[in-house]
Amino acid sequence: MPxxxxxxxxxxxxxxxxxxxxxxIQDHFTPGQNYPVSLFLEKAQTALNEASERVRARYGFPCSRALGQLQAIEQSCAPFLDRADAQVSVLSFKS
Known part of the structure; x- marks a missing residue:
């Protein structure tokens, strides 16, 4: 998988x-786009769970690295969730 x-x-x-x-991830985010923290988190949860499920479908087990990345994103977003003006910028993709 790429x-x-x-x-x-x-x-x-x-x-x-x-x-x-x-x-x-390209289906959920656009480079150069800013997202309110809560929306970024929602999109990351959807995208990384979907990616992990693709790994499960192909190899028979979920992707622990994707799920670990999701945990890290959740932790990074937590301090900003109560700030309506807080944004996360998606800067670039690299495959």
């Missing part, structure tokens, strides 16, 4: 690379 790294900028200005075991 993997993808998507780079994001958090509301505090920090940037990080996030992992997806599938290109499905």
């Amino acid at each position: 993997e993808m790294i998507f780079r994001v900028r958090w509301p505090d200005g920090q940037e990080s690379d996030c992992y997806s075991p599938s290109l499905v």
Whole structure:
């Protein structure tokens, strides 16, 4: 399966690379787009669970790395969920 790294900028200005075991992330995010934190989190949950399920369908087990990435995203979003103006920027995709 083709993997993808998507780079994001958090509301505090920090940037990080996030992992997806599938290109499905392209169906949920657009590079250069800003997302309210709650929407970014919702889309990440959908995309990474879908990617993990694609791994399960192909190999018989979910992708622990995708699920771990989702946990990390949830932790990174948590401090900003109560801020209506907080945005996460999707900067780029790299496959």
